[in-house]
Structures are given as structure tokens and as C-alpha cells.
Amino acid sequence: QKEVEQNSGPLSVPEGAIASLNCTYSDRGSQSFFWYRQYSGKSPELIMFIYSNGDKEDGRFTAQLNKASQYVSLLIRDSQPSDSATYLCAVIGNFGNEKLTFGTGTRLTIIP
């Protein structure tokens, strides 16, 4: 089992709809969870981070964390063509060494 798993996609969503990206992790003691956006040929850019169970909202983005189910998600409301990118889920495990483990990413395409 991979430490951090994401559906590789591609995920196609109509413009204006909600895009839902999912991530599961294997280390039950993981403490910190991050979503990065990566445009083709560019470096990852931090979108959201979440540490506690529940929802965290920032503009059109909402991160959801369920530690009991070992599941973290990213919702993008009112999707725009500029949201088309690969979204990387990353997790810091319970090791105290700040090591980030990344999923392989989900490629999202917003259809105008």
C-alpha cells in the first residue's frame, strides 16, 4: 500500500462546477496535510494546509480532513479554466522530522 494515494485522473469538470479531489494516507499518526497545485513544467505551489479534523475554507478552496478514515480532500468551487493543473496531496507523518510524503497527483481539467 502506498503511503499517500490519489486518483491520477484525469478528472474533467465543467467550468463553474465543483471539483472534488481526494487523498488517502496510510500512517494513522499523520499530523499535517497539504495540497499543492502544479502547472505543467512548473514547481508546486501551496494551496491549502490543514491540521485538524473538519473543514478549512480559503476563498474558492475548502480542505476537508477526516483522521478516523485517513482521508483528506480538496474542493474547488466555481471552477475556472485557470484551475486546470495537477494537484498534489502531501502528508507529514508522525515521525517528528518534518518529512513530506507526496501522492502522485491528480490531473484536473476544467472544461469551458
Place this chain on the structure above:
Amino acid sequence: DGGITQSPKYLFRKEGQNVTLSCEQNLNHDAMYWYRQDPGQGLRLIYYSQIVNDFQKGDIAEGYSVSREKKESFPLTVTSAQKNPTAFYLCASSERNQPQHFGDGTRLSIL
């Protein structure tokens, strides 16, 4: 401007050659990291350093070496022992318990 600077943007390595990728940050972050990304893949950790003069191996350290003589600098050397060096190399830094932020990356190819 505060940020992380990686150079060069593109680098070519000849057979049997060692090459060094530069990473400099002026964010005063204690921790610095090197990742490798292959096409269609996530990021894999090569080395990381949480304090000057100390660093630890990541998941794929074989064929790579690093140094951390100054807080703002964390160069990565890709040695001739790394048989498949072609990849996108990313440097990141962070404060303790804070998210990591990335430089623009270096693309390394074999001549």
C-alpha cells in the same frame, strides 16, 4: 524579494560527470529539502537538512550528496553513481511545523 532561488534552470550532464545544483533561500528558514520528480510522478525526497551542518538521507539518496555549511544554501551534487539522473529537481524550505515552499526547479538531462 524573499524566496528560494534554484540555478541553473536547465543542466546537462555528460557520462561520468558530477554536477551541482544550487539552492539559495533568503527566508531565514531552518529547514531545506531536495526532491526529485519524474514525469507523471509525485515528488520523492532525496536529502533534507533541519539545521546548519546537519542533514539526513531521504528516500532516494543513493548517487546524490549535499552540504549545509550556511543556513541559506543547500547545494545538491548529482554524482556519476546516479545512473538515471534525468528528472526535475526541486528545492524547498520551511520553518519548523510550517508548510514547505518550493523554488522554480532545475531540469537535468543527460547528454
